[in-house]
Amino acid sequence: MRALVTGGAGFIGSHLVDALLARGDEVAVVDDLSTGRIENLEAALEAGATFDRLDIRDGDAVGAAFAAAGPELVFHLAAQMDVRRSLVDSAFDASVNVVGTINVLEAAHSSGARRLINASTGGAIYGETEVMPTPESVVPAPVSAYGQSKQCAELYCAWAARARGLETVTLRCGNVYGPRQDPGGEAGVIAIFAGRLLSGEQPTVFGDGSARRDYSFVSDIVAANLLAAGQPSPGGPYNIGTGIDSSVLELIEAIDAAAAPGEAPLDPLFAASREGELQRSSLDVTLAREELGFSAATDLQTGVAATVAALR
Ligand SMILES: NC(=O)c1ccc[n+]([C@@H]2O[C@H](COP(=O)([O-])OP(=O)(O)OC[C@H]3O[C@@H](n4cnc5c(N)ncnc54)[C@H](O)[C@@H]3O)[C@@H](O)[C@H]2O)c1
Known part of the structure; x- marks a missing residue:
């Protein structure tokens, strides 16, 4: 399978890249290296992964990278994920997390990708709720601008599924x-x-x-991404954590x-x-267990x- 990972030089993304290569996928990575590090991809590049340094806010660059890679599967992890920065510069946060996500969705669709797995946040999306543990049916009411932009990105993923026919699955991960x-x-x-x-x-x-x-080990988050990629018909959003x-x-x-x-x-x-x-x-991670067969190991x-x- 040909896979493309946005944010693949980052913490979670680079572990996912390694797992995709290990199962025999061809992997393309796009990342602007703002918080990611090329050293995280050392083994992956040796194993044949390709790397494009680009900013997902640049729609033309994103489109060109996707056209060259022709991915069937896209894992979208590139994001501005500093909660405090999101509160002092929420416009910048939205430019990466909302506009950047739209660019990625459009490029995924134009390049013929079948499915996109979207990395969202279980920790920041629900806001102050009394429902504990929190299931996906609780309506998001984020407190941070980061949670708000990630909710907005989720909605654009659902829109891309309706309007473009791109399969999208959102994973709301706990603290990884x-x-x-x-x-x-x-x-x-x-x-x-x-x-x-x-x-x-x-x-x-x-x-x-x-x-x-809910603190989750990175290999469990990688496993959830692979399960979501292989799910026969896409569902979600799914809370992903230890519970x-x-x-x-x-x-x-x-x-x-x-x-x-x-x-x-x-x-x-x-x-x-x-x-x-x-x-x-x-x-509450019941839905991911029932529909994805996921449980944190x-x-x-x-x-x-x-x-x-x-x-x-
Ligand atoms: N770490 C967590 O606890 C956690 C929890 C829930 C969700 N997530 C989500 O998982 C994803 C990955 O997070 P992470 O912990 O690996 O963080 P990270 O900062 O290590 O990874 C993000 C990657 O995106 C890249 N990036 C940032 N802005 C970019 C831009 N404009 N263009 C291209 N690349 C850009 C960074 O360089 C980095 O490599 C994010 O979407 C994040 O919101 C993380």
Whole structure:
């Protein structure tokens, strides 16, 4: 199968590229390397993947790359995903996540692609809801501009299915973690805290550490993408996660448990909680289990240990 991965030099995208190559697909990657790194694709490029550096906001460049690659399957992961940046520059956030997604959908359709898997967010799309765990039937009411632009992108995917006949499947992923996530970045608390464990610095906990999220290991997210690509008739959107939410303090315990002898346990500093961040996100993953046959294989302790080991 010919596959194209937008955002394929990023954290999740590069793991997906490796998995597609491993199952024998031909893989083309487009990415502007704004947060992704070409080093993430080192093995993939050696294995025959192609790479185009382009900005998905540039519709002509996206169209040309898709025409050259002729993908049957598209995995759309390129995004502006910094929640805080989305709040200070929501127009930029929308230009990447909404206009960029429209460019990708149009190019997928024009180049003859059959299906597009859209990476959306289970953590940011529902907003403050009392329904826990949250099923897909809860109407999205995002608090952050990032959640809003991702909801808008989902709606354009549904539109492309109706108007263009492009099959689209949206996956609303929980908080993803694992090797290659940037420990110096703005997103990814497990990567950041694991980095602090190794450097011996104090991590900052925003709030009192009781905020809860569904933390999912990256290989499980890759598996969900492959299942969505192979589903006989496209459905969704699907919540994708472990179905278990954990607090920040529980994360710290899991990271401390992965410390090597002689490494000091994390000694967090506590700071005021930040705008746009929810107290709890917990995903009901029943639909993905029933319709995709998906269930997360990696528990938090196993995934955290693998993440710390890779960083070390
Ligand atoms: N990491 C998570 O916890 C999480 C959770 C839910 C959904 N997602 C979604 O999964 C996708 C991948 O996230 P990730 O964690 O791998 O982040 P990432 O930042 O590592 O990956 C995003 C990739 O997109 C590229 N990119 C950004 N803007 C671009 C543009 N204008 N043109 C071309 N490429 C561009 C970046 O360089 C990067 O390689 C995103 O769509 C994100 O919204 C992530």
